[in-house]
Amino acid sequence: MTAGLVVCRNRTYPSPTTTRVGGGGGGGGGSVRFGRVQLQWSGGGWPSLRLSNFRPRAAVEEGFVRENAGSFYDLLGVPAIGSPSAIKKAYKQLARKYHPDVSPPERVAEYTRRFIEVHEAYETLSDPGRRAIYDRDLTRSLPLAFSARRCRFDEEPEERSGWRNHWQDQLTELKRRSMNGSSKDKLSWGAQMRRRRAESSREEVA
């Protein structure tokens, strides 16, 4: 399903996006009526919920292949050194492909999801500040899966994306460093929470 997507292999990203069309991919057409998208949602787990922002974390563990593990650059099909105008151009081209107004009726559901992802990538990369943070995290080779990104309340909307990635990835790294044993899993939920709090405050001090 990477047709039309130019996947750029990135130094820090040996494995490019391998998007698997889920069960709902072809059959999504059945629910499309006059362009009104009915994203399949219910029924036995989370079949076609491959939407980053929305897919509950459950999906990851239920044996679904994690898609779009590639970077935003992969998604837009531009090199990591791409100029702002190249990013904008790539985004507009992809928007013309995936926007529900212009996508083939039988694939509206799938393309809508992709449009949201492409738009999210563009939102981050078109903002110089956010892009800088994102680039720094990329070179640290942190996997920036879409599924990791979600809104946080107490941040300014314009900063959200950048900070969200930044902060979350720092935590991830911390977690990884301390993940030598499985001791953490034995802690109670609340204790884990407190520990996270401590970690993050330590991080802020540093």
Add this chain to the structure above:
Amino acid sequence: MPLWVPVRSQVAPAACLSPSPEAPRALSLFSSSSVFPLPNSQCLVWRTDLLVISSFRMAEQPYMVASDSETTGDDKSQSAFHDLAIGIEVGTSKCSIAVWNGAQVELLRNTRKQKAMRSYVMFKDDTSTGEVPSGGASNKTAYEEKEILSGSAIFNMKRLIGRADTDPIVHASKNLPFVVQTLDIGVKPFIAALVNNVWRSTTPEEVLAIFLVELKTMAEVQLKRPIRNVVLTIPVSFNRFQQIRVERACTMAGLHVLRLMPEPTAVALLYAQQQQQQQQSLHGSMGSGCEKVALIFNMGAGYCDVATTATAGGVSQIKAMQGCTLGGEDILKNVLYHLLPNFDSLYSNRDMNKIRSMGLLRIAAQDAIHRLSTQSSVQINVDLGDGTKMQRVLHQSEFEEVNRNVFEICEKLIKLCLADSKLAAEDINDVILVGGCSRIPKIRSLVLGLCKKEKEYEGMDALEAAVTGAALEGAVASGITDPSGSLDMLTIQATPLSLGIRVHGGGFVPIIQRNTAIPARKSMIFTTTQDGQTEALIVVYEGEGKMVEENHLMGYFKVTAIPLAPKGTAEISVCMDIDAANTLRVFAGAMMLGTDRANSPFFEVRMPTLDDAHGWCAQALVKTHGSALDLTTIPKELQPQKVQ
């Protein structure tokens, strides 16, 4: 079964009278499916000045919605345009229809050759007749306008639709010739038209539906095919209740709303097309990267909208939108109160003579305002009929002083919109002024001044831009392609209002921020506020206020099966999804402690679930449940981690 009775046929299109292929199709339009009862229509006869035919009597007959099943098996040549959506702009004052004719957008005209038709529905004894007549303040139509203002016609539906009786706009509408009653309890206002000296009640949706049926009939006759899909333009400030009311009116009229398009975004699409064509002729190739930023200012009779759009390669992206209920109607009201300070008390008892003289004054004031667009002063001479005459001169400076508050709000909207889109005046390439009020000199100079421009963008008809854009969107979204590339474009819409939920203490937490590109999907994790809390209320609001009571309640539902845990530790995921047709769905459910698994099936709720903007539902919820089912946000440092 309703009868299909051709009554008049001056210009009889053959298709409708002879047994051509169109005839059975037209009939089948009224043959099936859902039935919507319409109160007050013991007998509806459509008397039209349109090209003809279709007066169908509906004795106690409800509206019917056509099934779309008969579209299969048609000849291919026609089928391309068979489902083509038409663009309709139902303005507060005027209305127009446009359609893609295969090469360009064409505006339909009524039998009087008018492209802009006055929006009103006239109620007459036992028949209600929505006409599609003319507007304008010329002498020729003055008589008709007088009739419209006699109390027998309902107009300004667009200002009334989807509003509760506590709304200031509804209160402001009480000075109209027909009856608008309010009881200030947050329910639908009572409106009524004068029929045989009796005030007969109706609703704004019903009036709009009657009007839309008339438009639909007119379009069907001219295009010689049944019309089902429409792209309708709406003001930016329409909340979801207003949108749903408009959709419902369309359904009553047998129309399917393919898109509801904020007016400036329709203009943006037209702008994108014009830019695309310009660049093609300049460079001979498509999509050269040059991006142009435009500010669109649209002010009609009822609403004022501002939007900024960035256009390149045929893709127009809406950067920000602002809108409010402000328009020619407010300007007119200010002038009326200026001319006649005791306007309210004079007309409170609504006897026939007073209504008549109020109508005459309205016409005179409207005419004066129109003429002030080109003159520095106007002479108002009006005989109010009850022995009083008004003779005076209204100067432009006077007019501007009276309407200072209107201009101030316009200014505020533009500034807000620029700030939201993070643009300075220097970043704007073009200023597009559309809508009837954009002809007022003060408004022109104000908008151009704020954008630091000498002159406005040329090449768009101020009154036709929105409907033309809607017709373009209709063609694009219907999947029509054009070999010359005239339809090779796209507008990426944005949400004009934030959407979010209520948290503990009555705060509003937006999940989808305003000006987010549509389609959109955003999620957020919340937590419990009580120890051992197993259920939580998701109360969904739309608006910009920090507290929920400043916003519109969309609906609510309960998330159950939250695992037992101390307060602040359970995780409830709330996700909001807006699809291309602007439908809002909320998905929510509880997570198993410390994992990524859903604890039980999630809930999917299409919003709004409420029938009206019943603010008191929220109060009832608080009264019954207190804060036992409240949610709260998770502080930044306690947000769950990403799972690897």
